[in-house]
Amino acid sequence: MDRRGWWLLGAILAVGLALRIAGAQGGLWLDEAWSALQAHDAGTPLGIFLNINHDNNHHLNSLWLQFVGIAAPSPVQRGLSIVTSTLSILIAAQIGARRGTGVALVTAALFAVSPAMVTMGSEARGYAPMMLALLLAILLIDRWLAGEAERSPATALALCFFLGALSQLTILFGFLAVAGWVFFALWKRDGFKPAFLATLKLFAPSLIAFALVFAILAAGAAQGGGFKFGNYDPFTWLQFLHGVSELIEYTLGFPVVSVFWLVLVPALVILAPSAGVARLGFHRLAILGFPLTLALLHSGNVAHPRYYLLVGIALLILLGEMLWREFAAGGWRRWAAAAAFVTILAGSLAQDIDLAINRRGDTSAAIRAMQARAPAGAELLIDRDTARAALEVGATQAGYRLEIRKQVCAPARFLLADRFKGEDPPETVERCGRHYRPIVAMRAHGLSGTHWTLYEHTP
Structure with missing residues (x-):
């Protein structure tokens, strides 16, 4: 050459x-x-x-x-x-x-x-x-x-x-x-x-x-x-x-x-x-x-x-x-x-x-959204264990206190629903009498990533 x-x-x-x-x-x-x-x-x-x-x-x-x-x-x-x-x-x-x-x-x-x-x-x-x-x-x-x-x-x-x-x-x-x-x-x-x-x-x-x-x-x-x-x-x-x-x-x-x-x-x-x-x-x-x-x-x-x-x-x-x-x-x-x-x-x-x-449906965007609304930390419900690892690593990277819960009726300000390709998170969520509305969402493109929607409790 x-x-x-x-x-x-x-x-x-x-x-x-x-x-x-x-x-x-x-x-x-x-x-x-x-x-x-x-x-x-x-x-x-x-x-x-x-x-x-x-x-x-x-x-x-x-x-x-x-x-x-x-x-x-x-x-x-x-x-x-x-x-x-x-x-x-x-x-x-x-x-x-x-x-x-x-x-x-x-x-x-x-x-x-x-x-x-x-x-x-x-x-x-x-x-x-x-x-x-x-x-x-x-x-x-x-x-x-x-x-x-x-x-x-x-x-x-x-x-x-x-x-x-x-x-x-x-x-x-x-x-x-x-x-x-x-x-x-x-x-x-x-x-x-x-x-x-x-x-x-x-x-x-x-x-x-x-x-x-x-x-x-x-x-x-x-x-x-x-x-x-x-x-x-x-x-x-x-x-x-x-x-x-x-x-x-x-x-x-x-x-x-x-x-x-x-x-x-x-x-x-x-x-x-x-x-x-x-x-x-x-x-x-x-x-x-x-x-x-x-x-x-x-x-x-x-x-x-x-x-x-x-x-x-x-x-x-x-x-x-x-x-x-x-x-x-x-x-x-x-x-x-x-x-x-x-x-x-x-x-x-x-x-x-x-x-x-x-960014593969960037899960760090969910961390940033929670930080903006609850700077001191937050409790987060997840409906699938598949979301836990990405959220734990993202919170650690951001230095953000995040308590992740899987219990169906545990009180929490935020809820995150993740879905694989071909599935869509629900538009709104009712969990044990608590109403959650979506505040930010991402849809993953390409060979990697998952879809997710972050919801916030609405009294």
Whole structure:
């Protein structure tokens, strides 16, 4: 990459960082706040591994949250994700640079502005560190398959997958896609048995790393009375299709629910060989094989878009190379590729701006509203426990005395009703003869957040 290319990449990194900082404003939402409380209650770094024992515990993120403290400003609590997500743009550029400077810059730009990547990269969860670890593994494998590695990357890969698994266990899906990519590439070149043995040798340290992570989880579960899950939703085709399509929509910047995405994306993978795109084995396994396997296995919790982050990562790498190759081909293909690229950028930036404004349905606005009306502190009723963590963290950050009650008939000046997407809080609330009227409300947009309405008692 020449000097001009580096300057352009620097500008892309600056834009990506700015979008993530802007998206990191506002109060923590449900899952983030829950993680912050768990990290705080764990007490010590060792407690992160032994005392939480919950699937909401993304260990490296929890260690960061414990280090900065529960009262730290939200952008600081989200700092680990901001930094690792921004570094992911650089690694994505390096992956693209193996096919040319143009591919590097287009790929970096897509990762910088993709609403899915900006969202994951600006919230206090483990998805952004996991994504960085997976992208590093992809880069190492790409160099090794091309014969450019001076030594085996087996140890480096094990470190990537170990840290990635301590960030978010869904990196296991990425591991399977990467390992399958290596096996099929070697099988095509050397035959089945040599490919199998070479793949096993390369990933043996990674398997040991995963075993160590699961041993850590098992030790914590034994110490804490078993491993716990937040919720488990049985498989349905409607939830599966919704989860996959929503992740694709926010990866490309157009959150329009349509079966069109479920046709377009497989078509891109099918057309990739004719466009001269590399890493076909990885793209096929990550974009098509992974979600289809979940569907065949009827896995649970398939409605959550972030479950399919691997699909978004692979799709952006594929698009980065495909768009540049079509642009370089000239003629009508150049105009079509340029139009597609500009459309994705425009749609993505619009969603990123909406994230920065909406702030995931910013729960800190409820704290500010109560502070304005009751500066010395307040009693607050909640109708669901899902609101408690975000309110506790928000009150701690603001230094505000807030007594949260769940009892149906407990007297309180304020009441907050939170709802997930698809649900709406009531217009007014009657609670044990007390009338509550709404004073402020927020509706969350994007991949994260919940709707809520704050009510005040009206005598």
